[in-house]
Amino acid sequence: MSDDLEHFLRSEFAARVQDATPPVDGLADAAIGGARRIRRRRRVAAGAGGVAAVVFAAGAVAWAPLTALVDPDGPPVASDVTAEEAQQEFDVEFVAERQGEYGVINTDDEFIPLSVSDEPTAVDRLAETYVASSPETVQVVSLDGGSSIEYGLSSTSEFATAEVRSDAEAFAVSYTDDAYEPDRWLYDIYPGGIPEEPEGPSTLALDYSLNLLDWNDSLVVLSADLISTSGGASGGPYYFNEQGNLGLESIASAGYQAAVLADYSQDGYVCVSDLEPGTSEAGSEQCGQIGDPEIDTLLTEAAGGDAASADFVDEAISRYWSVDEMIGLPDDSGLWDSVYDREFNYTDPGSQWHIAFDPGDDVWTLVDSSGDEPVIRELTPPEGALFPVRSYI
Amino acid sequence: MSEAKSSRDEEFREFVAARSASLHRAAYLLTGNWATAEDLVQTTLTKTYLAWGRIRTTDSVDAYARRVLYNTNASWWRKRSNRERPADLVDDRPDHSRDFAERTAVRDAMWRHVSSLPKRQRAVLVLRFYEHRTDAQIAEVLGISIGTVKSQASRALAGLRKRLGSPSAALGLGVGGEEAA
Known part of the structure; x- marks a missing residue:
């Protein structure tokens, strides 16, 4: 049965892409331009x-x-x-x-x-x-x-x-x-x-x-893509770090109390991760617009007052x-x-x-x-x- | 533009011309749709170009790009539709029909099962059964241990087996496997 399945996977994968003609024109220049x-x-x-x-x-x-x-x-x-x-x-x-x-x-x-x-x-x-x-x-x-x-x-x-x-x-x-x-x-x-x-x-x-x-x-402030996942909503919890493997735990390890992700498409929209300095863990994030009392209070608390x-x-x-x-x-x-x-x-x-x-x-x-x-x-x-x-x- | 820079760009273009189709195909098998695959390949090539200055003279350029491709896909959480699990797949269990349309439907069901796998398990399957890589090579590409490669492959195959029974039976090519409910 195992051989059947493995054979099937081989043939199925090959069949799925065998007739594909992926685009090539412009790829390199787009990559060079993007880089x-x-x-x-x-x-x-x-x-x-x-x-x-x-x-x-x-x-x-x-x-x-x-x-x-x-x-x-x-x-x-x-x-x-x-x-x-x-x-x-x-x-x-x-x-x-x-x-x-x-x-x-x-x-x-x-x-x-x-x-x-x-x-x-x-x-x-x-x-x-x-x-x-x-x-x-x-x-x-x-x-x-x-x-x-x-x-x-x-x-x-x-x-x-x-x-x-x-x-x-x-x-x-x-x-x-x-x-x-x-x-x-x-x-x-x-x-x-x-x-x-x-x-x-x-x-x-x-x-x-x-x-x-x-x-x-x-605290450490970083830019990130948040809107495409959160839609700009306030509240939480969100799990950007966990789902995106962002590495915010390294900020905690380095001794910082908070990591702030600022969206790169919506001015002032942030997600805050309240960290435990010295640990190697980062939990969930709370999101909102900078200037909102709720998110400002959260920032103050996350940054140790x-x-x-x-x-x-x-x-x-x-x-x-x-x-x-x-x-x-x-x-x-x-x-x-x-x-x-x-x-x-x-x-x-x-x-x-x-x-x-x-x-x-x-x-x-x-x-x-x-x-x-x-x-x-x-x-x-x-x-x-x-x-x-x-x-x- | 300086001569050195121009030469470096030309080398990169030659690499893209030679390898992008292969990257696209792998990206499609990883993501399940061509639009996302194109995004993934474009991102991969951009990252590869960023590192081009230090990798262009090595013999591991393709390995580097491939590793970028697989790891970028693993870390992408923007394309959330890729993470959505299909509707109740248990209903897709095989009925041993030899009818072509039904066989096609079963194959599609199989594809959906593969698409529903966690990204790392799917990546292991693509590397093993499409790219024909050894477990050691898969471990190198994904940056995980060989033991993890084996366990991820085992879980992926067990999950598919549980859902599909025997593929040959599902496709009406033989006898055996689990009976449809």
Whole structure:
């Protein structure tokens, strides 16, 4: 009987798909496009942790001089910007290689060595330090370059990137696991300073579908797809963690009291998981709209009585939605090809600029958002500049 | 676009051209409908491209994509319709008819039984009986132990046997199996 059944399964499976002609056209390009959007979103989200992100109103960006290519009758050409002007006007600092050494050119035009042997993939400025990320290590360097500490990553990844907490007092390095766990993103969380007695990071192991938005000492805010399951209803319990294998238990293990999932399609809709810090379990979630007294009370209680929790979550969500507006530029504006499809994109967490360029470019594109209306300008970077520092202070 | 990036994308396109049909078929057997299968394959390929830089030079690209496919399906809770269990399947037990239409109906019932299995059990069956993988290979793809593979397969087959009796009997191809109620 067993052989019958197994034979039947073989023939049935084969028969079910033998005449199928699955679509192939466009699959690869759609995957490449989707992956790039994810990377871009991660880069932008990582760059928006501190304060409100750059927001472009659709069609409101003055595009010069490249605008002329798109619209000859467009807005007037904006002036180019030199490295010195960028340093003075926008407080831009640059990561540079000089005489075989990597460092930061600060706004006083001083070269601050980063004490790294390989070119970092990103450098962030926190409250008291620079954080230089690379695929294998993270180097935390004091602002004068006088002291530093190196953290080795438990797994290497070309996508390793630091995500900075909104108060610039801590950062998380996110990366995929080389041990073939494709549905997990790992976040190693470190202090932003240089501790006298360093400890290992606390690690969150979360489902690929989640994005880390922000965190404080008691709770972690993540974006997720909630509406397609809950329909936006209030109450609960819901079992997103259990059914989706989201990994919220790792947040409890890391010592946090609550995990907050913020829906990525409905502004302000959240589901809250009240955790037991130090355990490896996460139960069900309660859902509702941020601002509703019931959900705000739940957030406060889940975060151990921290009455500021609802505001903290609200601000994290606001930043997230600002990012959405930013990357939702109209396709026909010419901005997408000329800015966001460039190999490198860097967004100022302070909302003053966005810089994009391709490898080898002598001139970079700078979106100047310091005025009433964003203007696109051409920036000549300083000698040896590799990319700008993202500052969170 | 840089030359290196262009070359990397071209390699990825070649991989997709060579392997996407196979991934689609497996995805269909896992999900039970082509629309969801397409979503699953697209997600799988997107994740694979994200890792392309580190896996493209290895000889395990296909294994990686396959593992993404199966694990993504296991973690998908958005497609809740896939989780819905069919209506009372006990009524579908075989009646030994040799009529073609009825045989087709029985095969469809069999398919519904497979569709109603928990995702991991179904994945084990697809890997074993469609992809012809060994238990060790199945364990590697699903990230579980060989013992779990065996127990999941055993439970899946026992469940199907209980519902269907002997397939050959159900299809009128032989004698035996459990009688219809």
